[in-house]
Each structure stands twice: as structure tokens, then as C-alpha cells.
Amino acid sequence: MGYVVRGLAREGHFRVFAVECKEVVEEVRKLQGLSPVATAAVGRALAGVAMLAVDLKEGKVLLQIQGDGPLKEIIAEGDAKGNLRATVRNPWVEIPPEKGKLPVGKAVGKRGYLSVAKDLGFKEPYQGSVNLISGEIAEDLAYYLTVSEQIPSAVSLGVLVDTDGSVLQAGGFMVQKMPDATEEEVIELEEKIKALPPVTRLLSQGYKPEDMLKEIFPDIEFLETREVRHRCHCSLKRVEEALIALGEKELEEILREGKPLEITCNFCKRTYNISLENIKKLLEEAKKRG
Ligand SMILES: [Zn+2]
Numbered sequence: 376m377g378y379v380v381r382g383l384a385r386e387g388h389f390r391v392f393a394v395e396c397k398e399v400v401e402e403v404r405k406l407q408g409l410s411p412v413a414t415a416a417v418g419r420a421l422a423g424v425a426m427l428a429v430d431l432k433e434g435k436v437l438l439q440i441q442g443d444g445p446l447k448e449i450i451a452e453g454d455a456k457g458n459l460r461a462t463v464r465n466p467w468v469e470i471p472p473e474k475g476k477l478p479v480g481k482a483v484g485k486r487g488y489l490s491v492a493k494d495l496g497f498k499e500p501y502q503g504s505v506n507l508i509s510g511e512i513a514e515d516l517a518y519y520l521t522v523s524e525q526i527p528s529a530v531s532l533g534v535l536v537d538t539d540g541s542v543l544q545a546g547g548f549m550v551q552k553m554p555d556a557t558e559e560e561v562i563e564l565e566e567k568i569k570a571l572p573p574v575t576r577l578l579s580q581g582y583k584p585e586d587m588l589k590e591i592f593p594d595i596e597f598l599e600t601r602e603v604r605h606r607c608h609c610s611l612k613r614v615e616e617a618l619i620a621l622g623e624k625e626l627e628e629i630l631r632e633g634k635p636l637e638i639t640c641n642f643c644k645r646t647y648n649i650s651l652e653n654i655k656k657l658l659e660e661a662k663k664r665g
Pocket residue numbers: 607608609640641642643644645
């Protein structure tokens with residue numbers, strides 16, 4: 376378990392967020408067999424989406440990064456209850472560290488896009504997208520927030536991977552400028568952030584999410600702390616619903632082929648076995664719904 380905090384700084388001139396999610400990233404690494412560079416990339420996406428999700432009262436937020444690098448696509452999802460999950464197209468991609476750092480930008484690619492979809496449950500899903508800048512994820516997410524959501528933001532994300540591939544540290548922080556912030560405050564903030572050691576070093580030194588933010592602002596009003604955990608909400612019912620949604624033709628085709636289905640969840644790798652009997656029932660349901 377880890378946790379994410381959100382609060383206000385400088386009397387509401389800035390919104391601040393920070394997260395520690397080592398255990399979540401480690402669980403995803405083990406489930407998906409992530410290589411070190413894939414762990415770093417997926418971990419950053421998870422830390423980022425955790426901070427987007429703590430802003431939700433209900434529903435979920437999905438962060439998707441598609442690049443021309445070998446990882447191809449990363450999807451990280453978080454909901455209002457602190458449940459996180461993630462998947463990557465090519466989890467086995469190996470790129471050795473460069474100057475002691477895992478080259479996430481190379482693995483993700485510098486061309487592609489980052490998109491965010493919010494499903495708040497009660498109204499139309501919101502979606503926005505920007506081109507990637509560096510593929511390093513934090514910078515891309517900041518660019519997305521600044522350009523697409525028009526909230527000037529600074530984002531810092533970090534994942535430290537041990538020599539055996541396991542996750543030593545994972546987390547990040549995010550600062551969003553509100554309209555009342557002054558020019559001087561913004562300049563001061565930029566200098567503070569520039570002078571700050573990397574997130575992974577802070578976490579290694581025992582900094583908690585709150586401590587990272589206090590390094591930037593001495594006067595923070597913390598509004599909320601939310602636990603984050605890895606949890607996938609897939610279920611047999613959801614798999615069956617997806618099959619019904621395929622429609623009559625597809626289901627009849629599956630029955631003609633005469634092989635039961637084995638469907639594996641991309642996120643948690645759980646496998647669902649769907650018998651031909653069951654597919655017949657789903658076909659009946661699909662017909663009923665027309
Ligand atoms: Zn699942």
C-alpha cells in the first residue's frame with residue numbers, strides 16, 4: 376500500500392499533490408513481468424495517474440501513452456477509491472541504463488501522444504490529448520495539463536529499480552498554478568523545483584509525500600490523504616458483457632469454430648475460461664438485446 380496527498384499552498388495560489396506507490400509498482404512489475412526500463416516507465420505512469428485520481432470524487436481516470444519507442448503503449452488507470460492498475464504492450468523491452476538512469480524516454484519514444492480520459496460516472500466522459508515532448512512521462516503529463524486542461528503544472532515522477540529488477544522507490548509530486556498566483560511566486564516555485572534533488576533520491580532518504588511538498592512550500596494546507604493499492608476490477612461478468620457487446624455475428628463465429636475461449640486480463644493477468652455452453656447463453660442474450 377502507498378498513499379497520495381493533495382493540498383493547497385500559498386493560500387490557495389497553488390494546488391499540490393504527492394504520492395508514494397512503491398508497493399503498487401512492484402506488484403504490477405511481478406504480475407506483468409516488467410523489465411527494468413518498463414518498470415520505470417509504467418511506475419511513472421502509475422504515480423502520475425494516482426495524483427490525477429485523487430482529484431476525483433467518483434469515477435476513474437485513464438492515462439494512455441502511445442509512443443514510437445519499443446514499449447509501444449502504456450495504460451495506467453486510477454479510480455476515486457485509490458485503486459490503480461496498469462499495462463504495457465511490450466513489457467520485456469530491455470534498454471541498459473545510460474549514465475546510471477533507465478532511459479524511459481527512449482523506451483517510450485519521443486513521437487506519439489499522451490491522452491487522459493476521465494469517466495466521472497454522471498456525465499459524458501472527458502478526454503484530452505497532446506503530442507509527446509520527451510517520452511519521459513512527467514514532462515509530457517505537465518505539458519498535457521498545461522495545454523489541454525489549461526492548468527499550468529509542474530510534475531516530477533521517479534522510480535528506482537534495484538539490480539535484481541525489484542522496485543526500491545516510486546512516487547512523485549505535482550504542483551498546479553491557480554489563477555491568483557503571482558509572477559514572483561511562479562518564478563520562486565520554478566527555482567525551488569529546479570534545485571530539488573530527484574524524487575527517487577528524496578524517497579530513498581526517507582521523505583514522505585508530504586515532506587517532498589514541504590521542501591517546495593513551507594505553508595501547505597493538506598486537504599486529503601488517500602491510500603493507493605493495486606486492484607483490478609475485471610470480473611467474469613465484465614468479460615461476458617464485453618462478449619455480448621461483440622454482437623451476434625461474432626459469437627456465432629466463435630461457436631462455429633467450436634473452441635472454448637480463454638481470455639486473459641491485460642492488467643492483472645487473470646484468466647477467464649468461457650465454455651461453449653456459456654457462449655451460447657451470451658448469444659441468446661445478444662439476440663434479446665438486438
Ligand atoms: Zn484484471
